[in-house]
Amino acid sequence: MTLPSTSAPPHAVRHARAWRSGVLRLTAVGAAALVTACANVQLPPWPGSAPQPQAARPATPPPAQPATGATAQPVVPGPQLTPLPYNPAIEARFPDPSVRYDTPGLNNPRQQFTTQAEMSSWLQALAARSQGSGTTLGLLNIGSSQHGTPIQALVATRADNIQASSLNSSGRPTALLVAQQHGDEPAGAEALLVIARELAPGGLLAPLLQQINVVVVPRANPDGAATASHLTADGTDLAHDHLLLSTPEARALATLVRDYRPAAVVDLHEYAAAGQFLQKYQAVQSYDALLQYASTANAHEFVTKAAREWYVQPVRSALSQAGLSNEWFYRTSAQPDDKSVSMASLVPDTLANTSSLKNAAALFVSSRGSDLGATHIQRRVHTLVTAATSALRATAEKARNLNQVEEFVARDVSSLACRQQLTVQAEQTPEQRSIAMLQAGTGAEQQARLDWNSSLQIKASQTRARPCGYLISAEARQAVERLRQLGLQVQQIAEPGQVLADSYQEARHAGSSAALVLTRGSLDAPAGSYYLSLNQPKAHLATAALEPDTPYSYVSKGLIASTADIARVVATPSVVFDEDDD
Structure with missing residues (x-):
């Protein structure tokens, strides 16, 4: 994209699809009406009198399983897979719950958690059990891992079918539950097998499907689970790949979120009880659960408020009522002399943070024990089942409010293009x-x-002024594909034109690192290049990816080759777009 001659005359354009130049703006009356409507969407603290969620039905057997070793029986205490890294007095502080969970991976005398084949059989049996019941459970293959293992999602709904269009037109918000992004955190996958069973006909959670749809991904990283590895097969931390989408696992989840448009996202994890914490403080972690709502720059205040008050508060209350200690999420750094702790990162590359920029109420819950093997596994699963159950009940309770907030936020974010x-x-x-x-x-x-x-x-x-959108070079096609997988609309320019834009220039000063400065001018918009308007509901996900001077941007990560391949458009362009490019 080079600066054109300023004498280039304006030209009439043929409208293959003319740019709709009117950025969504609110009139004074319209703005007041929306604010009033939003004010009517009450976001009160979760009532403290809410009943304690029931975690599971130990007296009800799970669905019949094929002869793949997936038959589930009541669990009795078995041998530990790894020794405790501390004395027995600590072990005694974490007794098993009164409820016994009976997923394939919790059978005695197991030496491994639920295998991929057992998980698939479990989910398939639930789907078969739902036929003709009025409740539909269906299994989706949302993608494949790097080793070719299917990544599966179970859809539970009372819509006509499990297709995204059917759920999106049902009038009921969708909740997405995801577990085992880290392969060495097995409790989440076992917990979501329990949740899936309770969503099936006759399950404790099945009545919630009158108000909501649910999508469950018990194991997002099957390769890591197979080897108890924290990372994916190529060494990527999947939990921090939800902006760049460098792995097929992250792309599978992004496509699922784009198509099914969840209003609530719950990400289940586990954290180490000892590890660096033991080395630094000569102590071990004491909380059954650490949790946090999404927190990242430019997340809409109503989305954050909904996550905090409609989800975190009732989840913490449910955990406490179940006798499970909990605290805000925190972790310590790898530096031995650093005794501080930090909450989860603000970087918009986690499932929760990117989901909040897609205007979903999002939180993650981490149970204690990723370094404990099978020790305390019943309690760890109970912790995550309790949290997930509470989140689903909260979604059903606030179903109408979630729809109202989503509609308002979509309009409000879109209206910010070119201003503030x-x-x-x-x-x-x-x-x-x-x-x-x-x-x-x-x-x-x-x-x-x-x-x-x-x-x-x-x-x-x-900070800097918010542009109207971004001009992206034709050479950045892969970045455009990733942006579209995130649910953003990116249009390809069909005929050459010009736009008023700020281009990024690198400035170096003696004794300091290079910094980017903005230079405004008229730029060529060649045919084949792309335009991403910020007049869309997920606009702030685009700014997270495309503002180049952050360590997580597409430029910094090399997905866009250089700052010369992107510019900030500062006036609504009048260019022709290709109707066939999507």
């Missing part, structure tokens, strides 16, 4: 906070007051 400031990067707020930990030697609980980097209150560290 955009947060390019944000940072956590430093605080101090007391957390409970267990002394490694005695098991005694102690309170430690630590430096705490909070993601609950974030502040902008870099």
Whole structure:
């Protein structure tokens, strides 16, 4: 994209599909009406009198399983797969729940968790059991892992069928539950097998399908699960690949989210009880669950408020009522001398954070014990079943409100194109906070007051004016495909034109690193290049990917070759787009 001659005359264009130049803007009356409508969408704290969710039905057997070793029986205590990294006094603090879970991977005397074949058989049996019941359960192959293993999702609905169009037109919001993005975190997959069973006809959660649809992905990283590896087969951390989409696993989840448009997303994980925490503090983790709602720059305040008040509050209440201790998510760094802890990153590359930029209420819940093998597995599964159950009940309770918030936020985000400031990067707020930990030697609980980097209150560290959209070169076709998989509309320019845009220029100063500065001018928009308008509901996902001077942008990650391949369009363009390019 080079600067054209300023004497180039304007030309009439043939409208293969003319750019609709009117950026969605609210009149004073319309804005007031929307604000009033939004004010009527109450976002109160979750009532404390909500009943404790029932986690499972131990007296009801699971569906019949084919002869693949997937027959489920009541679980009795079995041998530990790994020794405890601390004394027995700590083990005694985490007794098994009264409910016993009976997924294939929890059978005695198992030496492995549910296999991929057993999981598929379990889900297929649930789908078969639902036929003719009025409730439809269906299995989707949403993609394949790097080793060719199918990644499966179970859809539970009372719509006519399990197709995305059917769910999206049902008038009921969809909740998405995802587990085992990290292969060494098995409790989430086992928990979602329980949740899937309870969504089937006769299950405790089946009545919720009168108000909501549910999509369950028990194992997002089957290759990692097969080897108990934290990462995918090529060494990627799937949990941080939801913006770049470099892995087929991330692309499968992105396509699922794009097509099924969940209003709520719950991401289940596990965290290490000992590890670096034991090395730094000579103590082990004490909480059954750590949780956090999505927190990233430019997430709409109503989406954040819904996640905090409609999900986190009732989930924490349900965990506490079940006798399961919980705290905000935190972790410590790999630096031995750094005794601070930080909440989850603000980077928009996690499932929760990207989902919030897609205007879904999103949270993740992490149970204690990714480093414990099968130790405390019943309690770990119980923790995640309790949390997931509460989240589904919350979605059903707030189904109508979620639809109202989604509609308002979509219009509000779209209306911001070409105006106001955009947060390019944000940072956590430093605080101090007391957390409970267990002394490694005695098991005694102690309170430690630590430096705490909070993601609950974030502040902008870099801002600039929000553009109308982005001009992207034809050479960046792969980046365009990723943006479309994220659910963004990107249009290809059919005829050469010109746009008023800011291009990025690198400026170097003595003794400092290079910085980007913006240079405004009239730029060529060649045929075959692309335009991404910010007049769309997921606009802030585009800015996360395309503002080049962040460590996670498509330019920084090499998906877009250089800053010369992108420009910030600052006035609504009048160009012709290709109708056939999607």
